[in-house]
Amino acid sequence: MRFSITDAVKHLIIINVVMFVGKLTLGDGHLFDELFTMYFPTNDLFKPWQVITHMFMHGSPAHLLFNMFALWMFGTPVEERLGTAKFLFIYFSAGFGALLFQLGYYYFDYYSAMQTLGNLNMSTSLLHEIMNINAIDGDMIRGEILQEKMIPLLNDANFSTSISAAQFSALFDLNVLNLSAMVGASGCIMGIMAAFGMMNPNAKLMMIFLPIPVKAKYFIPGLIILDIISAFTGQSFFSPSNTAYMAHVGGAVLGFIVMWYWKKSDKDKYRWN
Incomplete structure (x- = not known):
């Protein structure tokens, strides 16, 4: 079987690999993560450009390898069929759709936690400081670390209101949300997979496992x-347990919507078949 790869797919793979090498080699392995990972908007590390750059970041060699393999396998036939411009439109539309779905999922939990804290009368600045506490121990965020680091902040703010178990649980949930981060091209690729499926509904696919x-x-x-x-x-x-599942869903939904519109539009310039 002849190996082939289209221009946009090739360049996207190169950018993703370069970003991963930069992540591993620059700034003690933290610089690229702090600059280009998509952080929850309440996090002090959040920057506007992360809504795009997170699509080119990956958490591990396996994460990068599987995503780039899927990008080549599905992206090449989609780009060949649609052309580079439409392929890239779907790719980035799916990436933004993935971000919106995942952030929407996170914000549902965010507002639920904020409702629990409604009667606590905690200032916005104090809440922000608590949300940005680093309570990570290894790969886990621990409540006892959060509690220990909260006490000096509460004392400095002369905050004397008693915090119930439910309210502390809400503060812990907010801290977890604030430390959540999104990386990877999975949402973009799910949009490309949706496009591939609409163009080739009877193609036979298999999972490696x-x-x-x-x-x-x-x-x-x-x-x-x-x-x-x-x-x-x-x-x-x-998938790993830390996968942003709703990002996958959002990417696929946006890919489907774009393809459906192009297929159903009466204007020939938008049609792909």
């Missing part, structure tokens, strides 16, 4: 359903 051929029109919706289940239950099927 489940080598059973399934038609694209069943395979891709199946992946999306599993991501939705994982997002709301915490049960991970084929």
Whole structure:
């Protein structure tokens, strides 16, 4: 089988690899993460450009490898069919859709926690400081560390109101949300996969860990359903537990919407078939 790769796919892969090398080699491995990872907007490390740059960041070699393989496998036929401009439009539209879905999911938890804190009368600045406490121990965020680091902040602010267990739990949830970060091209690639599936509904696809051929029109919706289940239950099927599942869903939805519009539009310039 002849190996082929289209121009936009090739350049996207190069950019992703260069960003990963930079992440590993510059600033003791922290510089690129602090600058280009997408942080929750309340985090002190959040910068506006992260809404784009996080799409080119990856957490591990395996994360990069699987995403770039999927980008090549699905992106090449989509770009060949649609052309570079439309391919890139879907790619970045899906990336922004992924971000919106994941942030919307996070903000639902954010506002739920804020409602619990409604009667605490804590100043915005004090709450911001607590949310930005680094309570990480290894790979875990620990409540006892948060509590220990909160006490000096509360004392400095002369905050004497008693904090209930439910309110501390809400503060902990806000701290976790604030430290959450998004990286990866997965949302973009899910949009490309949705486009591929609409153009090739009967193409046979297989997962590496489940080598059973399934038609694209069943395979891709199946992946999306599993991501939705994982997002709301915490049960991970084929992805790491820290996967931004709703980002996958958002990317696929935006990819589907764009392709559906192009297919159904009466204007020939928007059609892809």
